[in-house]
Amino acid sequence: MRRTSRLVTLSAAVCGVLAAGPGMAHAQTITASNAWARHAAAMGSMEKSGSMGNKMDTMAGDKGGMSMGGGGTGAVYVTLSNTGSQPDALVSAATDAARTAELHEVLKEGGVMKMRPVKSIPVPAGGNVELKPGGYHIMLLDLKHDLKAGEKIPVTLKFEHGGEVRIEAAVR
């Protein structure tokens, strides 16, 4: 009896310390999922670019990917979730794959698409925001190399309250 209760107390104490440890440092309220990226000149789709019924001007064995030696633009998309009780916002993004990464939104006004840089992308408390084509996205400017489908590019996201989150965007 005595030994068991001491064991229980000890285990509880250890668990308590383990749980408190990371909790005391920083509660991670922002999570990212479904991160993907595309080069501006790319299908960016899950469909394989395999055999096309009728080829018009495809190059034999062309696997796609703009061979301009970098310098192009691209976009990164991701779903951000905020499990915290206060609203948060994505305020910046950075990646080694491009010289600049900016936050953009796309406004559709009377059939005219307008892309505009934004200072931040809000992530509501207890909610999420989806960066997707035709909407919010992280624009990559002056890519250092052409993005190839299947490649994974690391991107660091900075939040107003939620600290930093690193994602691996899968290039489609």
Next chain:
Amino acid sequence: MRGFTVFGALRIATIGLLLAAALVAAMATQRSWMEAAQFKGAILTPVKPAADFTLTAQDGTEFRLSQERGKVVALWFGYTFCPDVCPMTLSELLQAWRRLDKSGQRFRIVFVTVDPERDTPARLREYAKGFGGGFTALTGPADQLARVRKAYGVVAEKHVVAGTSAAYLMDHSAFVYLVDPSGQLRVMFPFGMTIDDMVHDIKLLLQ
């Protein structure tokens, strides 16, 4: 009272006749009425010939819209610097093309740049290659491009915007314009239309 009276029957008959008349009238103007129910995209009425134009394709050859009679042409105005809206639309059009199989031989995707400053034929060549080909990318003198845009009611504005390292951004209309095999402008696909709906409408136009 008793359900079935002479007046009651007359009323039903009259309504029936009116409905039949309406149906006949509708079928007489069959095309526009039936079409309104059939197309997924936005129908353009009255039907007018698609404005003809001549521009330069990515391989340096001359492209003239009226040479495409017999095919359905999907016209899209965009620019290669655009990382989001344009690639998405082109990708969907190309996927729609694939799903057409054999009838896809009579379907042509034509991309017209609104940004001739950046989009030279060489750049358009590389851009098209990135998608695995499958579409014609056109450029030309700025005033010629402006005339084509005006003919199709396409808006394109250059904006120098603060807060971005991009030299400038282009605002542009995001509709795909569909020309039928007889050269008439028939349908517009709004941005965000599904691939299945695109295939549906293209097949209708190919009939």
